[in-house]
Amino acid sequence: NAGVTQTPKFRILKIGQSMTLQCTQDMNHNYMYWYRQDPGMGLKLIYYSVGAGITDKGEVPNGYNVSRSTTEDFPLRLELAAPSQTSVYFCASSYSAANYGYTFGSGTRLTVV
Amino acid sequence: AQKITQTQPGMFVQEKEAVTLDCTYDTSDPSYGLFWYKQPSSGEMIFLIYQGSYDQQNATEGRYSLNFQKARKSANLVISASQLGDSAMYFCAMRDDTGGFKTIFGAGTRLFVKA
Numbered sequence: 001n002a003g004v005t006q007t008p009k010f011r012i013l014k015i016g017q018s019m020t021l022q023c024t025q026d027m028n029h030n031y032m033y034w035y036r037q038d039p040g041m042g043l044k045l046i047y048y049s050v051g052a053g054i055t056d057k058g059e060v061p062n063g064y065n066v067s068r069s070t071t072e073d074f075p076l077r078l079e080l081a082a083p084s085q086t087s088v089y090f091c092a093s094s095y096s097a098a099n100y101g102y103t104f105g106s107g108t109r110l111t112v113v
Numbered sequence: 114a115q116k117i118t119q120t121q122p123g124m125f126v127q128e129k130e131a132v133t134l135d136c137t138y139d140t141s142d143p144s145y146g147l148f149w150y151k152q153p154s155s156g157e158m159i160f161l162i163y164q165g166s167y168d169q170q171n172a173t174e175g176r177y178s179l180n181f182q183k184a185r186k187s188a189n190l191v192i193s194a195s196q197l198g199d200s201a202m203y204f205c206a207m208r209d210d211t212g213g214f215k216t217i218f219g220a221g222t223r224l225f226v227k228a
Binding site for chain 2: 031033035040041042043044045048050058059088090092094100101102103104106107
């Protein structure tokens with residue numbers, strides 16, 4: 001049981017480049033989330049999805065886009081990368097039941113130079 | 114708006130002793146969930162314990178317990194019999210039960226366990 005799989009684990013981007021962070025879960029979770037964690041800080045919600053075809057903005061959505069065409073996949077797209085997007089990105093998923101914590105992926109460390 | 118506050122940037126505890134990590138929260142919603150997550154130096158996020166806003170008893174999971182004081186809006190994590198492997202960053206989090214189950218996180222407390 002793989003849980004939540006994120007790729008890549010590390011990436012260096014040049015300013016203005018674009019990329020997609022991949023996230024896949026095999027637990028049939030309806031709810032999926034993207035967070036970013038800046039050094040020494042807590043996690044900030046970028047986007048979330050309550051099911052296939054449904055996405056919504058979180059606290060810090062600017063500069064990002066998401067899609068949810070299947071239950072399993074929730075990719076995060078960065079357009080025109082900026083140094084402010086240097087961060088660790090976590091994908092997470094959860095059951096719809098209220099008392100379950102999130103299952104997190106292992107994270108993607110992104111540096112924009 | 115919901116808010117989570119962790120006022121202890123760092124804490125030290127002697128091995129085998131108990132330690133309390135503080136967390137206060139603010140919300141106007143009657144239904145919410147409170148969580149603690151552990152982040153070791155390897156970087157992964159590990160779910161530790163959950164407390165629902167309507168739960169009458171404090172949650173416990175092995176050596177972890179959550180001291181839930183609803184009137185004071187606090188949800189402190191107590192780790193008993195600390196082990197060297199407990200050295201990590203600990204995040205308090207609150208989930209919105211109104212839809213989407215969005216969760217906000219505190220800034221975290223770094224715990225150092227001394228041998």
